[in-house]
Amino acid sequence: MVPVAARVARAGRGRLAVHRVLNAARGWGVDRTPVDDVRWALAQVRERYGDLPVGLVGHSLGGRAALLAGREPGVDAVVALNPWLHPADDVDLTGRRVLVVHGSEDRVATPDRARRVVEKLRRHTDIEWRDVPGAGHAMLRHGAVFERAAADFLTAALLGRGVR
Numbered sequence: 001m002v003p004v005a006a007r008v009a010r011a012g013r014g015r016l017a018v019h020r021v022l023n024a025a026r027g028w029g030v031d032r033t034p035v036d037d038v039r040w041a042l043a044q045v046r047e048r049y050g051d052l053p054v055g056l057v058g059h060s061l062g063g064r065a066a067l068l069a070g071r072e073p074g075v076d077a078v079v080a081l082n083p084w085l086h087p088a089d090d091v092d093l094t095g096r097r098v099l100v101v102h103g104s105e106d107r108v109a110t111p112d113r114a115r116r117v118v119e120k121l122r123r124h125t126d127i128e129w130r131d132v133p134g135a136g137h138a139m140l141r142h143g144a145v146f147e148r149a150a151a152d153f154l155t156a157a158l159l160g161r162g163v164r
Contacts, residue, residue, distance in 0.1 A: 001059055004081070004147050008057070011151035015159055017049065027061070034058075034065035042072055053077075055154040059139065060084045060109055063100075067121075070096050077157035079150045082137050084109035085117040093125040097157040100127060101149045103135025103142070128153075 001020060009018040021041045023034045038056065045054060055077035058066035063083025070078040070093045077097040100118055102111045111131070118127050130149055135142040 001057075001062070003143060004057060004059075004150050007147035007151040008154055011155045012159065016155070017045075019045070023062075023065075028064075034061055035069045038065050038069035039072060042069070042074065046074060053158050055079065055158050057081065057150050057154065058083070060137065063109075064089065067091060067093070067098070070098065077154055079153055081146050081150065082106050082109050082135075082139060083114055085114050087113065087117065089117050090120055091124075093121065093127075096125060097153070098125055098127040099130065099149065099153045101130045101132060101146055103132045103137065103139065105134055106137040108137035 005018050005020050008016065012018070019041070021037055023037045025032055028034065042054065051074065053076040054074050056066035056070060056075060057079040059081040061084050063080030064085055066078050067080050067083060068089065068091050069075070071091050075096060078093065080100045082102055083100060100114065102114055104111060115129070118129055121127055132142050132145050135145065139146045
C-alpha cells in the first residue's frame with residue numbers, strides 16, 4: 001500500500017492528508033476485525049482535521065474493511081483493491097462514491113466472489129467496477145494501474161475533480 005499512498009499524495013498536490021493504518025491484529029477475528037482499526041483511525045482523523053471529507057482505500061482484507069467501514073460518518077469515498085470479500089458482506093453505502101478494482105488473475109480474493117458481493121451492494125450504492133486484466137492479488141503486475149485508479153478516484157471524489 002506504500003505505492004498507493006504515495007500516488008494518492010502526489011495526485012492531491014498537497015491538498016490531501018494521506019495516512020496509512022496498520023492493523024492491530026492480523027486476519028479477521030470474531031472479537032476484533034480491521035473495521036475496528038478503521039473506526040479508530042477515523043476518530044483520530046476527525047480529532048486532527050475536523051469535519052473534512054474522508055476517503056478510505058484498502059487491499060485484500062483491507063479492502064473489505066474499507067467497504068464495511070465506509071458507512072461511518074464522514075466517509076465520502078471508498079476504494080477497494082482486490083478486496084477479499086465474504087459472500088455475506090453487506091453494507092449500505094448510500095451517498096458514498098465507491099470503486100472496486102480487481103485483477104482478473106487474483107486467486108486469493110477471487111473476482112467472481114467480489115463481483116457477487118458488489119452486485120448485492122449495488123442495491124444501495126452506485127459502485128464502479130474496474131477489471132485489471134492479467135493482474136494477480138499482490139498487485140505487482142500492473143501495480144501502476146491500481147495506484148492510478150485509486151489516486152484519480154479519490155482526488156475526484158474528495159477534491160471535486162481528477163488531478164493527474
